[in-house]
Amino acid sequence: MFQTFDSAGDPAVGKPRVALLRQWLEANGLDGFIVPRADEHQGEYVADRSARLKWLTGFSGSAGVAIVLRDRAFVFVDGRYTLQVRSEVDLDIFSIESLVDNPPAVWLKDNLGKGARIGFDPWLHTISEIKALQASADKTGAVLVPLDKNPIDIIWEDQPDAPVAPVELHPIGFAGELAKDKLARLAAAIAKDGATHAVLTDPSSIAWAFNIR
Known part of the structure; x- marks a missing residue:
């Protein structure tokens, strides 16, 4: 397996897809949604079906989070991706934040107003992440809303199927x-x-x- 430094992201995808997500948020009474790069297993690698962050933003890195509000959107990355993210996302749509210095749990308490309703998919977050997000929401009076269905899966019309290849023994x-x-x-x-x-x-x-x- 050879490493490549070619960009796999596409900044052109952000504008129309964020618009679709915002339409869904408005129709469902939410002010924002959190999109982690993680899948249900919290593994380092995610299947194409679970690459929701990349689909929404164009960012192809292995760690990151997006928060999309009704009028603003943000992508959080660590120091490995400070250059890459700026070439892969539409900077007219997304502001870039530090996943280390200003992670979502810290960002929430400084940027949400009282009563703001922020959706999240509980399958894609660890218990500790949810506790930290909830603590920040409580401080600002915002409401974290666990969702039964991930809105990305709803608006992603050509989302790949889940992988069904058989498990094989490693030689x-x-x-x-x-x-x-x-x-x-x-x-x-x-x-x-x-x-x-x-x-x-x-x-x-x-x-x-x-x-x-």
Whole structure:
């Protein structure tokens, strides 16, 4: 696999798609929506179907968040993407914020008015993220609204299907160790810490433990 530095983003997509999202927000009584780059598994890589941030904004980086309000829109990125984001999003539509210095949970309390209703997809945020967002909303009197259906999935007419390829065993030549031996080492480490079970939720951890791809 070769790394490429070619931009995969397209700043032209932002204007029409943000307009569609704002129409949906107005029709559903919301003042804004939070769009993380994450998928339901919080993994580093997301399927094409889950690339909602890229679809909406044009930004193709591996970490970021967008917040779209009725009259403003923002993309939050870390220091790796300060140049890339400016070449991939429409800067007439999006303002750029720091994901580290001014993350969404901090930004909310400084930029939302009392009674503002901000939607979010609870499947795409960790519990700690939601707690931090809620704490900021409480300080400013805004309301966080968990949604049953992600509005991006509603307005994205040609959204790809979820991947359905079969899981395959990773050849031992690449894995380097049998899954049963990895699981034995995991069991020993769990027991050493005085526990009887461990829950693996990160897709990459599960794939590593069971030698599957």
